Amino acid sequence: MASNKNRDIEQITQLIVADPGLPRPNPTSSYWQNPPHTLSKIQSPTLQRETNHAIIGSGITGLSIAKTLLNSHPTTKITILEARTLCSGATGRNGGQMAANMGEEYSHLVQHLGSEMAGKIAKFTLKNLDCMKELIEEFDTGDICEVQELRKLRVFLNGEKFEAFRGSIALMEGDHPELKGFYKILDGDTVLKKYGIHGAVGGALLPAGTVWPYRLVTKVFEDLLKKFPDRLTIETNTPVINVEHDPTCTTPAAYTIHTSRGSLRAENVFYATNGYTGHLLPRLRGRIHPFKGTMTVQDSNGSVPNQGKDVSWGFHYTPTYDSVTGKSGYGLYYLGQSVKTGYFYFGGENARVDETVSADDSFVGEDSVAHLRKGLPRFFGKDNSSSWKLVSSWSGIMGFSSDGLPLVGRVPSSLSGRSGQGEWIAAAFNGYGMANCLLSGEAIALMALGKKVDWLPGAYGLDEERLKSVLTERESVQALTAKL
Ligand SMILES: Cc1cc2nc3c(=O)[nH]c(=O)nc-3n(C[C@H](O)[C@H](O)[C@H](O)COP(=O)(O)OP(=O)(O)OC[C@H]3O[C@@H](n4cnc5c(N)ncnc54)[C@H](O)[C@@H]3O)c2cc1C
Numbered sequence: 001m002a003s004n005k006n007r008d009i010e011q012i013t014q015l016i017v018a019d020p021g022l023p024r025p026n027p028t029s030s031y032w033q034n035p036p037h038t039l040s041k042i043q044s045p046t047l048q049r050e051t052n053h054a055i056i057g058s059g060i061t062g063l064s065i066a067k068t069l070l071n072s073h074p075t076t077k078i079t080i081l082e083a084r085t086l087c088s089g090a091t092g093r094n095g096g097q098m099a100a101n102m103g104e105e106y107s108h109l110v111q112h113l114g115s116e117m118a119g120k121i122a123k124f125t126l127k128n129l130d131c132m133k134e135l136i137e138e139f140d141t142g143d144i145c146e147v148q149e150l151r152k153l154r155v156f157l158n159g160e161k162f163e164a165f166r167g168s169i170a171l172m173e174g175d176h177p178e179l180k181g182f183y184k185i186l187d188g189d190t191v192l193k194k195y196g197i198h199g200a201v202g203g204a205l206l207p208a209g210t211v212w213p214y215r216l217v218t219k220v221f222e223d224l225l226k227k228f229p230d231r232l233t234i235e236t237n238t239p240v241i242n243v244e245h246d247p248t249c250t251t252p253a254a255y256t257i258h259t260s261r262g263s264l265r266a267e268n269v270f271y272a273t274n275g276y277t278g279h280l281l282p283r284l285r286g287r288i289h290p291f292k293g294t295m296t297v298q299d300s301n302g303s304v305p306n307q308g309k310d311v312s313w314g315f316h317y318t319p320t321y322d323s324v325t326g327k328s329g330y331g332l333y334y335l336g337q338s339v340k341t342g343y344f345y346f347g348g349e350n351a352r353v354d355e356t357v358s359a360d361d362s363f364v365g366e367d368s369v370a371h372l373r374k375g376l377p378r379f380f381g382k383d384n385s386s387s388w389k390l391v392s393s394w395s396g397i398m399g400f401s402s403d404g405l406p407l408v409g410r411v412p413s414s415l416s417g418r419s420g421q422g423e424w425i426a427a428a429f430n431g432y433g434m435a436n437c438l439l440s441g442e443a444i445a446l447m448a449l450g451k452k453v454d455w456l457p458g459a460y461g462l463d464e465e466r467l468k469s470v471l472t473e474r475e476s477v478q479a480l481t482a483k484l
Contacts, residue, residue, distance in 0.1 A: 004323045004324065004326065005323050005484050007326075008321075008323075008326055008353055008481075008484060009477070009481050009484060011353055011354060012353050012357065012477055012480045012481055013477050015289070015353065015354065015357040015358070016285075016286050016289040016357060016473065016476045016477060016480065017285045017286040017473060018285070019278065019279055019282070019285065020275060020276050020277075020278050020279050020285075020289070020290045020359035020397075021276070021279055021359055022083055022239045022241075022276065022279060023083040023084050023088070023089065023239070023276055023359075023361075023397075024359075024360055024361060024362040025083075025084065026362050027084065027088060027093075027361045027362055027394075027395075028093075028361055028362065028363060028364050028393075028394040028395050029392075029394060030092055030093040030214070030295070030392075030394040030396065031295075031297045031345075031391070031392040031394065032092055032093065032094075032096070032212055032213065032214040032215070033085075033087075033088065033092050033093075033214050036085060037086060037087075037214075037215075037218035037219075037222070038222075039086055039218060039221060039222055039225070039234070040085040040086045040087075040088075040218070040236065041085055041086075041236055041237065042086060042225075042234045042235075042236055043234075043235055043236055043237060043238065044233060044235060046261075046262075047235060047238065047259065047261045047262045047263075047264055048079065048233065048264065049263075049264065049265065050253050050264065050265045050266070051077050051078065051079040051233070051253075051264060051265075051266050052076045052077045052078065052252075052253075052266065052267050052268070053065075053069055053076060053077070053078045053079070053266060053267065053268045053269075053270065053448065054078075054079050054081060054255070054257050054264060054266035054268070054269050054270065055078060055079070055080045055081070055270040055272055056081050056082075056240050056257075056269065056270065056271055056272060056273050056280070057080075057081075057082065057089065057271070057272035057273045057274065058080050058082035058086050058087055058088075058089075058217075058221070058234065058236070058272075059087055059089045059090060059091035059092070059217065059272060059274065059433075059437070060087075060091045060213065060216075060217050060433060060434075060437045060438065060441070061091075061272035061274070061426045061427070061433075061437045061440060061441045062080055062082075062270070062272035062441070063087075063217050063220055063221060063224075063441070064426075064437060064438045064439075064440070064441025064442050064445070065270050065272060065424075065426070065441040065442075065444060065445045066078050066080060066221075066224065066232060066445075067220065067224060068441065068442045068445035068446060069445045069448075069449070070224060070227075070228050070231060070232060072445065072446065072449055072451070073449055075231070076231065076449075077230075077231050077232075077233075078231060078232050078233070079233045079234075079235060079264060079266070080232075080233070080234045080235065081235050081238050081239075081240050081257065081259055081264075082234065082235065082236045082237070082238060083237070083238070083239035083240070083276075084236065084237065085236050085237070086217075086218055086221060086234065086236050087213075087214050087217045087218055087221075089274055089275075089276075089396070089397065090274055090275070090293075090396045090397060090398055090399075090433060091213050091214065091217055091433065091437075092213065092214040092217070092396075093293075093295065093361070093394055093395070093396030094213060094293075094295070094347075094396060094433065094434075095295060095334045095335075095336065095345055095347045096210050096211055096212060096213060096336050096345055097152070097208065097209075097210060097312055097314075097334055097336055097434065098129055098132050098208055098209035098210065098211055098434045098435070099129075099152045099206065099208035099209075099312070099314070099434070099435065100122070100125045100126055100129060100182075100206065100208070100432075100435050101125070101432050101435065102121065102122035102125055102126070102172070102179075103154075103165065103168060103169050103172060103182070103183050103204065103206070104154075104164075104165050104168060104316070105121075105168070105404070106118055106122060106168045106169070106171060106172040107164070107167060107168035107171050107172075108168075108404075109121060109122075110171060110175070112403070112470070113459050115175040115176075117457060117458065117459050118172075118175070119172075119175060119176045119179075120457045120458075120459075121405075121457045121459065122172065122176070122179060123176075123179075124436075124439065124455070124456070124457050125432070125435040125436060126182075126435075127439060127455075128434075128435050128436055128437070128438055128439045128440075129208075129209070129434070129435055131438045131439055131442075132209070132211070132434055132438060133149075133209070135216065135220065135438065136211065136216060139216070139219050139220045139223055140215075140216060140219060144212070144215050144219060145211050145212045145213075145215045145216045145219070146210075146211070146212050146215075146338065146339065146340065147209060147210070147211050147212075148209060148210045148211075148308060148309055148312075148339060149207075149209050150208060150209060150210065150308075150309065150310050150311055150312060151205045151206060151207060151208060151310065151311055152205070152206050152207075152208035152311065152312045152313070152314060153186075153191070153195055153197070153203055153204075153205055153311045153312070153313050153314070154203055154204045154205075154206065154313075154314045154316060155191055155197050155200045155203045155313060155314065155315045155316065155379075156200060156201050156202045156203060156204075156316050156317075157199055157200065157201065157315060157316065157317040158201060158317055158318055159201050160318055161316050161317060161318050161331075162201050162202040162316075165204065165316070166185060166202075169183050169185070169204070182206055182207070183204045183205070183206050184204060184205045184206070185202065185203075185204050186202060186203040186204060186205065187202055187203075188200045188201045188202050188203070190203070191203040195307070195311065196304070196305070196307075196380055196381065197313070197379055197380070198378065198379060198380065198381040199378070199379065205311075208312060209312075210308070210312050210336040211434070213434070221234065235259075235261070237260075238259045238260060238261050239259060239260050240257055240258070240259050240280060241258045241259060241260065242258050242280065243255060243256070243257050243258070243269055243280060243416075243418075243423070244256045244258070244418075245416075245418040245419065245420035245422075247419050247420065252267040253265035253266055253267050254267070254420055254422070255267070255268075255269050255420060255422060255423075257269060266422075267422055268422040268423075268424060268448045269422060269423050269424070270424045270425075270426075270444060270445075270448070271411070271423070271424065271425040271426075271427060272426055272427070272441065273427060274397070274398070274399040274427050274428070274429070275288075275289070275290035275291065275359055275397040275398055275399035275400075275427075275428075276290065276359060276397070276399075277399065277425065277427045277428075278290075281411065281415060281416060281425070283414070283415045283416075283417065284407075284415060285473075286402075286472070286473030286476055287401065287402055287407075287467075287471045287472060287473065287476065288399055288400065288401045288402070288407060288427060288428040289357055289399075289400055289476060290357065290358060290359035290397045290398070290399065290400075291356055291357060291358075291397070291398045291399070291400045291431075292349075292355065292356050292357075292358040292359070292360065292361060292395050292396070292397055292398075293347055293349060293395065293396050293397075293398055293431070294347060294348070294349060294351075294364055294365060294368040294369065294372065294393065294394075294395050295345065295346070295347040295393065295394055295395070295396065296344075296345075296346050296347065296369060296372045296373065296376075296390060296391075296392065296393045297343050297344065297345055297346075297390075297391040297392040297393070298343065298344045298346055298372075298373065298376055298388055298389065298390055298391060299341075299342070299343050299344075299388065299389040299391050300342070300344065300377070300380070300382075300387075300388050301387045301388065301389065302342070303380075303382060303387060303388070304342075304380045304382070306337060306339065306342045307337060308336065308337035308338055308339040308342070309339050312334075312335060312336040312337070313334070313335040313336075313379075314332060314333070314334050314335070315332065315333040315334075315335070315348070315379065316331060316332055317329065317331055317332075318331065319331040319483040320350075320483070321483050321484045323484075325352070326352040326353065327350055327351055327352055327367075328349075328350070328351070328352075328353065328356070328483065328484075329349070329350045330348070330349045330350075330356070332348055332431075333346065333347065333348030333372075333375065334346070334347050334348060335347075335376070335379075343391055344376060346372055346375075346376045347372070348372065348375075349368065350368065350371045351365055351367065351368050351371075353480070355368070357480070358397075359397050360397075361394070361395040361396055361397050363395070364393050364394055364395040365395070368395075369390070369393045372393075373385065373388070373390055376388070398429070398430070398431050398433075399427050399428040399429060399430075400428060400430050400431075400476075401428035401430060401471065401476075402470060402471055402472055402473070402474075402475035402476035402478075402479060403466070403470040403471055403475060404430050404479070405428075405430070405457075405459055405460055406426065406427065406428050406429050406430070406436050406440055406460050407425050407426070407427050407428050407460065407462055407471070408425065408426045408440040408443055408444060408456060408460040408461065409424070409425065409443075409444065409447065409456075409460065409461040409462050410423065410424055410425075410444075410447065410462070411423035411424060411425050411462065412462055412463075412464070412467075414464065414467065415462065415467070422448070424444040424447065424448055425444070425462070426440040426441050426443070426444050439455075439456070440456070440460070443455075443456040
């Protein structure tokens with residue numbers, strides 16, 4: 001089947017450099033976004049002509065940038081430009097899991113970045129999860145986000161993956177004793193007997209949480225608009241088409257942002273555009289790429305006890321590739337359960353590369369949904385799933401980078417193609433936005449205000465060394481074809 005494999009490698013090479021385009025105007029309907037927030041279509045009668053800071057994207061990263069700018073400066077004005085409705089990207093379509101992935105990533109990070117940087121990244125993600133908690137405590141006083149503090153049970157479905165994980169944890173704990181005890185390793189028998197999960201060779205528990213991210217983000221936007229009515233403007237259904245810089249401009253607002261509703265000038269432009277970023281910054285294509293995820297909500301009809309208060313789950317397996325169908329399994333399923341309804345929120349990918357390296361969330365692959373419907377009951381030992389009901393399914397677009405790390409910082413001229421120094425990016429969270437976005441957004445907002453940020457992992461920055469060595473098209477192709 002070498003020819004099929006070659007076909008798939010060629011397709012990957014083409015797909016990762018393709019223009020992701022603008023967010024599709026007719027996305028699938030996400031369970032989290034129903035009913036829509038009253039501000040979902042917020043828009044001024046006409047687009048203002050000038051602002052201090054233009055933020056492109058209204059997900060959790062755009063929110064964090066806006067909140068930081070508003071709170072850190074007494075007068076500065078902010079305009080958020082959103083292609084679709086408020087929070088209609090990945091943040092409004094994800095798995096709702098607030099969990100760190102530092103344990104499984106640690107040994108890989110050490111190999112490429114050394115133990116000091118790997119430790120810095122691990123602690124950054126933990127701090128970010130603390131910030132999520134603080135944000136929820138401050139803004140969700142009425143429990144609208146159905147937040148649960150719980151433990152995530154990472155379930156390992158084969159020995160190879162489990163041993164690699166244990167090795168990674170041991171290395172992390174040896175290098176950073178202060179992280180000891182964060183993960184509690186379990187054997188397969190305990191995973192079955194205590195948590196009712198079948199097929200595990202082992203597992204690990206870690207402190208984590210679940211949340212309704214769409215409700216959280218829209219609620220914070222609502223409160224920010226009340227607190228800063230003259231300084232914050234949100235323009236939904238306003239796709240940004242391109243950005244220009246005028247080096248001869250004599251006022252600070254040297255950027256012109258062209259949108260479907262006219263143009264706006266700004267001093268700083270923030271790209272909080274995640275998997276779509278390559279459309280506005282073409283030189284990033286291939287270095288970051290969209291990755292389409294599938295989510296389902298499933299009802300077991302009471303056949304499985306409700307553990308939503310105590311645990312969420314991640315199922316890890318060695319990535320697979322079927323050269324006949326061209327389908328790849330990406331090594332992870334993620335699962336949470338609603339305490340209120342008992343519904344399961346279950347996601348994960350097993351699809352052809354043209355279905356996953358895609359920015360098109362206007363449809364959800366039937367095969368992907370069927371795969372998730374078949375897989376979930378089995379984890380609970382139910383081979384007959386006829387009584388399980390599919391409540392909802394949708395797709396969403398993540399941003400992935402060639403080296404697996406987010407891109408956070410000033411956009412260098414070599415990437416923007418413009419001489420101005422007022423373009424900023426926080427994107428490509430590689431499926432772990434809840435553990436990265438808030439502080440990444442805060443970091444670039446503070447940098448744009450000229451404040452010192454010494455807590456952001458240096459490996460997230462866009463220095464020339466990273467751009468030349470690991471943030472490359474070649475590395476993206478390698479990462480995606482490694483398992484073929
Ligand atoms: C199916 C799925 C499951 C996931 N599960 C989890 C999980 O359980 N836990 C976790 O931590 N992370 C998860 N993630 C990842 C997480 O949701 C993201 O990393 C995070 O939400 C990214 O937030 P963001 O604000 O950077 O991007 P987004 O929320 O994607 O926001 C980007 C916004 O930019 C807008 N935009 C883009 N281009 C333009 C343009 N040209 N003009 C105007 N607007 C534009 C988009 O419309 C969008 O609203 C998941 C993602 C998906 C898709």
